[in-house]
Amino acid sequence: MIESVLTEINKHVSLSEAEAERVTQAFKVKKVRRNQFLVQPPDVAQQEHFVVKGCLVEYYLDDNGTQRALAFAAENSWMTDLQSFLTTEDSKYYVEALEDGEVLTIRKDVLDKLLLDIPLLNIYFRILYQNAIVAQKERLLNILSSKTDEHYLKFRQKYPHLENRVPQYWIASYLGVTPEFLSRVKSRSLR
Amino acid sequence: MIESVLTEINKHVSLSEAEAERVTQAFKVKKVRRNQFLVQPPDVAQQEHFVVKGCLVEYYLDDNGTQRALAFAAENSWMTDLQSFLTTEDSKYYVEALEDGEVLTIRKDVLDKLLLDIPLLNIYFRILYQNAIVAQKERLLNILSSKTDEHYLKFRQKYPHLENRVPQYWIASYLGVTPEFLSRVKSRSLR
DNA sequence: CGCGACGTTGATTTGCCTCAACGATTGTGG
DNA sequence: CCACAATCGTTGAGGCAAATCAACGTCGCG
Numbered sequence A, B: 001m002i003e004s005v006l007t008e009i010n011k012h013v014s015l016s017e018a019e020a021e022r023v024t025q026a027f028k029v030k031k032v033r034r035n036q037f038l039v040q041p042p043d044v045a046q047q048e049h050f051v052v053k054g055c056l057v058e059y060y061l062d063d064n065g066t067q068r069a070l071a072f073a074a075e076n077s078w079m080t081d082l083q084s085f086l087t088t089e090d091s092k093y094y095v096e097a098l099e100d101g102e103v104l105t106i107r108k109d110v111l112d113k114l115l116l117d118i119p120l121l122n123i124y125f126r127i128l129y130q131n132a133i134v135a136q137k138e139r140l141l142n143i144l145s146s147k148t149d150e151h152y153l154k155f156r157q158k159y160p161h162l163e164n165r166v167p168q169y170w171i172a173s174y175l176g177v178t179p180e181f182l183s184r185v186k187s188r189s190l191r
Numbered sequence C: 001c002g003c004g005a006c007g008t009t010g011a012t013t014t015g016c017c018t019c020a021a022c023g024a025t026t027g028t029g030g
Numbered sequence D: 001c002c003a004c005a006a007t008c009g010t011t012g013a014g015g016c017a018a019a020t021c022a023a024c025g026t027c028g029c030g
Helices: A002-009 A017-026 A082-087 A108-117 A119-145 A149-160 A168-175 A180-187 B002-009 B017-026 B080-085 B108-117 B121-144 B148-158 B168-175 B179-189
Strands: A030-033 A037-039 A046-051 A057-060 A067-073 A093-097 A099-109 B028-032 B038-041 B047-054 B056-061 B067-073 B094-096 B100-108
Touching: A017 A119, A017 B080, A037 A180, A046 A067, A046 A108, A067 B121, A082 A093, A082 B121, A093 A119, A093 B047, A099 A108, A108 A168, A119 A149, A119 B080, A119 B121, A149 A168, A149 A180, A149 B017, A149 B121, A168 A180, B002 B047, B017 B108, B047 B108, B067 B168, B080 B168, B100 B108, B108 B121, B121 B148, B148 B179
Parallel strands: none
Antiparallel strands: A030 A099, A037 A093, A046 A099, A057 A067, A057 A093, B028 B100, B038 B094, B047 B100, B056 B067, B056 B094
16 A cells, blocks of 8 residues: 555656655555545645545635635545645645545655655655646646536546546536536537 | 846755856856747747746647637746646747847756756755646636636736736736726726 | 727627526435 | 435526627827
């Protein structure tokens, strides 16, 4: 279980045995249940989470009480309220489990120490963040310039199995439309 | 001129004299004119640009030929098509100068070498990218959940002087609305 | 001066939302 | 094991926000 994060890291950099060992020890395994909060505003996000099994959603609760999904994280993805985690400000974004599952957690002070001691890890996270920026830009573009129909189809391509795992209203939220409208879009584009 | 990038980097990490010297030599000064492309699809983005003076815009040209502004970069900001720059894929995003100005450029192979030789630079870019992710998330949220009126006001707060420097239709594009509609929003919210 | 780029304004259309009602499914307690 | 409620997706009617299309005024510039 805990090796999965090493596998992920070693896709981008090559840690030594000793470094791998240190990384392994820095994480703790945590079981999560459906609907459980991993970050709940206004608590400060204490940990970064690496999903071993299950599925998380990050969302914002706007003034009307509407949930706005910002990102999903399934197996082998990282997730937290990055802003709160980095700055120790109050969190603004919820992170919630959509399924029972298992995550690896690491506290900020522990991660900071790791980053100081293991230069390769800085490279790993730099690459991780670079990729995140690229992905977010793609997402922004889809929201700005795709019609909902195309946007929905792109979503299905990008997250092939997610649609069967998470409720439709989360997907609607992610796409930036109401559940009712997504329902109409689906019935329309399946024929 | 060229020290401005050092000033920026030293806000987050402390380079030694020798390191600073190496960094300085890695950049080249480039004058840019209004409407000049710094990245033009499908050319691969060869350089990362640091704006010393002037203002750049990154945008996507969608299937209808509509320009979709993704980001602006004024003084002391970085800009390129990051995806193309990192992967050497064909670029998808234009980077264009909105004003006459001056940028510092660094080629990918040169930057890669710097990153290998100067661990602190990895830290700097990791932090830079972290902040970019946080900012992009904020932007995504504004598009998803703000009415155009608020969104416009937030934009003005965030980029106080940019409005006077760039044409309104770029701002409309950035906000995700038509120039006509932005015009109405402005006349409406100024009274 | 005259042209092109830019911003504004008006009339009409449309994509998406809101509100409400209705099945289908799930889960829960008696 | 069944009754009941809660959750979720679908469908319909009506309304609003923003797009589209088009015309016009203004400014800067060759």
